[in-house]
Amino acid sequence: EVQLVESGGGLVQPGGSLRLSCAASGFTFSSYWMSWVRQAPGKGLEWVANIKQDGSEKYYVDSVKGRFTISRDNAKNSLYLQMNSLRAEDTAVYYCALSITMIPVYFDYWGQGTLVTVSS
Amino acid sequence: EIVMTQSPATLSVSPGERATLSCRASQSVSSNLAWYQQKPGQAPRLLIYGASTRATGIPARFSGSGSGTEFTLTISSLQSEDFAVYYCQQYNNWPPVYTFGQGTKLEIK
DSSP states (O other), rough: EEEEEEEEEEEEEETOOOOEEEEEEEOOOSEEEEEEEEETTTEEEEEEEEETTSOOOOEEEETTTTEEEEEEETTTEEEEEOOOSSOOGGEEEEEEEEEOSSSHHHHHHEEOOEEEEEOO | OOOEEEEEEEEEEETTOOOEEEESSSHHHSTTTEEEEEOOOOOEEEETTTTTOOOOOOTTEEEEEEEEEEEEESSSOOOOOOOOEEEEEEESSSSOEEEOOOOOOEOOO
16 A cells, blocks of 8 residues: 655744655655645645656756755655745645656655644 | 646535536646545545546546646536545646646535
């Protein structure tokens, strides 16, 4: 059974940093692109970033470029999102998401999400 | 950036009736479109991909259609568990920079 479990969310001040983690199990983690998708309170879904199987390609939504870094550790079956220079508008539930295809397309599986709150 | 626009924002339908949700892309996405269902406090669930293919375990009352810029999600006979928010997502870009619609809330009439 595919499981994606996010952690690392919390309250952080504007300008601060946070690192999210996603522990994956039930599939061959190193075989698939992985993504982060976020959802601000009461709002819709926004794709944030994705990373290729070997980490050699990474893509970001414009609003987080230069501030967020996606990474992965295939030996630990884990996905990460390093978030720096956080802003109030980054407040959201962050989901780890998996496309079970060789390229990232739609998202077959989602974690339960971890809440990031940016506030003073 | 491809902009996805969903309509209506809220749809009120009685149980047992048909619901039709729309999604429009600002430029052609071919058939590279997915639909998701999200209930309060839960993660989204994939319903449809490739504009019309049901994901594993999705009931036959859910169907998708369309291509290019106009897409429709139809729920043929609404069950109580179908009242939720529905999102469309395009995945036609390379590099893979994807966009979602703003969602349609399906509520009980």
